[in-house]
Amino acid sequence: MLDLQKIVKIFNEGTVDEAVLFDGFDFHVKQGEFVSVIGSNGSGKTTMLNLICGADAAQEGKILFRGQDITMLPEHKRAKFIGRVFQDPKAGTCAGLTILENMALADNKQKHFGLGFAINKKRTDHYRALLEQCEMGLENRLNVKVGSLSGGQRQALALVIANMTDIELLILDEHTAALDPKSSETMMYLTDKLIRQRGITTLMVTHNLRHAVEYGNRLVMMHEGNIVKDICGEQKQQAKVQDLLEIFNEISIENGNGV
C-alpha cells in the first residue's frame, strides 16, 4: 500500500555540512502490516517517517500510497489518511483544551470546520467508550484540560485520537520513548490492542528492542540510510533481542566503534 521509490535525501545540500542520508532508498509496506523499525541514531528512521507524512521533502524519488503519487501532497492533506503519534506527548493533543474539546475536534476530522457547534452532546458516550479502552479513568474526566494530564495519559489520548477517524496508515514515532517504564508498557499494550481491533497498517519506530521483537509482524533495521535487516512471518517470531543487539554491535565494529 505504501511505496517509497528511489528516495534521495540530502541534508544541508550545497554547504560544507552536506550529508547524504538516503541515496536511492526503496521501502515497501503491505496492507495490514505492523512494521517495527529500529536502528541507531541518524540511521534515517524519523526522516523516513517525516517523508511519508509530508513533514519533510526528499530531493528525488517518489512516494506512492495505494498506487497514487503523494510526493507533492502537503502534510495536512496526507493527514486525511495517515494518523501519527509523536514522541513528545505534548504534540498530539492541545494542552489548553479539554479532553472533550480535543476529541470533538478529532471527531470532525475529514469534515468541514464550519459554524456548527463543535461539541455534540450525543457523541460523548462514544468518546467515553473510546477512552475506557485506555483503562486510565480518562472517561470520567472529559472536562479536564489536557495540559493537566500526565505524559502517559496524554500519549494514550493522542493514540485514541489518532485512531478516531478512518485512517489507513498509523505512524508511531518513538511514541513510548518519553514515558516511564510502566506507562511505556501500558502504552504498548494499548497500541497493540487498537491495531489488532482495526487491522490498521502501522509503522512503529522504536528504540526499545524488546517492543520491536514482541510486537508487530515485520521488523526492519536501518543503518545510515539503508535497510540492513528486514524479517517477517516466522523469522520475525523467532527473532530475539540478543540477536538484534549482536547486529548492532557488528555494525559498530565495522564503523570502528568496537571495543
Add this chain to the structure above:
Amino acid sequence: MNIILNICRVTLEEGFMYAVLALGIYITYSILDFSDLSVDGTMPLGAIVTALLILRGVDPWLCLLISFAAGAIGGMITGLLHVKLHIRPLLCGILIYTGLLSINLVLLYLFNNGTTVASFFRLPTIFNSGLAALIPESIGGTHIRTLVVSGIMAILCKVLLDVYLKTKSGLLLRATGNNEKYVTLLAKDPGMSKILGLAIGNGFAALAGSVIAQSRGSADQQMGVGMVVMGLASVIVGLSLFRKLSKLQATTMVILGSIAYKAVLSIALALGLPTEYLKLLMAVLFVAALVLSGKKETHKRRAA
C-alpha cells in the same frame, strides 16, 4: 458630585468602545498567540471608512459591517504575509501598519478633498439614528444614550465572539493557537486558520474604529496611535486582574480590563495630568500590567 459622575460615565463609555478593540486583540494575542501590530492601522482604517461613507449618506449601522470587512481584509493580508511569505508576526504587523498609514491618508485625500480629518458632525450615527433614537438621550440631566449604545455594542461583540469560539471553526482557531501540529494532524492547514483569526481580530479593531469615530463625529489617522498598547494592556489587565473570579468568561474579563484601564487614565487626567503625558502613562501602565501578570505566572510555576 456631578463631575465625578461625569468622569464615571465617560470612563464607561470609552471603556466599552475600546473593549471592542481589546476583544480583537484578545483573538490574535491570547487565542492565536500572534503578536499583531497591524491594529494600529486597521483601527483608523475602520474609522476613516466609516466617516467617508457617512459623509456620502450611507446608513451608519451598515458602516459598522463595512468597516469590519475592511479591517478583516487588512488582517487577512497580515496573515498571508506570515503564512505564505514566512515573515515573522511582528514584522508582518509593522508592514501592514506602515502600508495602511499611506492607504488611510490616500483615502482621506481622494474622498475628503485632501484634508486629513474627516468630520461628520450632526450627520446620522449609531448614537442618534435607527434604534438608538428610541433610547432617551438623558436621564436627570445625565447624558446616557452614548453609554447605552456603546455598552450594547461591547456586549453584542462579546456574545458573538463567545458563540463563535464554541463552533467548529472557533474551536479549530483555539487549537491553532495552542498547538499547530494538532491542526495538521486534523488534516487542516493551520495557516488558513491563522489568516481567519487575524481577519476576525482586525475586523473587530476596525469595528471599534467605526464606533469611536461615530461617537466623536470625526476620523483621522492619529486615532490609531497607541492602539496596540492600549488593547494589549486591557487584555492583560483584564485577564490577570479578574482571573481569581474564575467564573467569569475571558471575554468578560477583557471588557472589564478595558474599563479598568480607561478608569486609571481618567483618574490620572482628573488629578491634573497634562494630556501630553497620556501616551507615556499608557506605556507605563502596560509595563505594570505585564509585570503584574508575569509575577502571577512565576508564583504559579513555583506552586506547581
